[in-house]
Amino acid sequence: MPVYNLSINGKTTSVTAVADMPLLWVLRDLLHLRGTKYGCGLGICGSCTLMVDGKATQSCLLPISLAEGKQITTIEGLSADGDHPVQEAWKAVHVPQCGYCQSGQIMQATALLAANPNPKENEIEESMSKILCRCGTYPRIKKAIALAAKKIQ
Ligand code: FES
Ligand code: FES
Structure with missing residues (x-):
């Protein structure tokens, strides 16, 4: 091999x-x-x-x-201590429910903010709709991304 x-x-x-x-x-x-x-x-x-x-x-x-x-x-590898701005925002907003989808959500959100540090609501929805969450955490995901965007700017 x-x-x-x-x-x-x-x-x-x-x-x-x-x-x-x-x-x-x-x-x-x-x-x-x-x-x-x-x-x-x-x-x-x-x-x-x-x-x-x-x-x-x-x-x-x-x-x-x-x-x-x-x-x-x-x-x-996102951060050494879970203190990347997206991770901090996720914790502040208590985004996860069962948690299964959340590493994918966080990586998607991080890539979104790296490409677009101030995304509009429809841009957040379009990007995050690619990661399915059967617990329906999307409202908190949107809040957390808005919070992370403020920290990153
Ligand atoms: S496991 Fe890769 S998209 Fe579902
Ligand atoms: S938090 Fe349970 S699937 Fe997303």
Whole structure:
């Protein structure tokens, strides 16, 4: 099997895997980074969202062979102590309910604010609708993004 050198959360990690192994399973099963969640494996739910070169990306659809040479950021690498402005806002607003979708939500929100530090309400809704939350935390997600946007500016 080929060896891939991945840049994950600022560190280079060598992984031996088949070329089409999804990044999600590389992270969870081979590297034991389990903050990125499996929901559907089909690019529908968004729970596996992380950032690749700063853009929100569904890791269940990204084969390891296409992840090499890119900067991958998972929820574990967003901050050292859970103190990224988006994480702080999430805590202040008490966004999570069951919590399952929340790492995907936070990574999607972080990528949104990196690209658009002052998003309009419809832009937040459009971006965050890509991550399904069966607990219906969207109203709190919107509040938290607005709060994080104020801190980031
Ligand atoms: S697990 Fe990747 S989109 Fe659902
Ligand atoms: S908090 Fe339960 S699915 Fe989103």
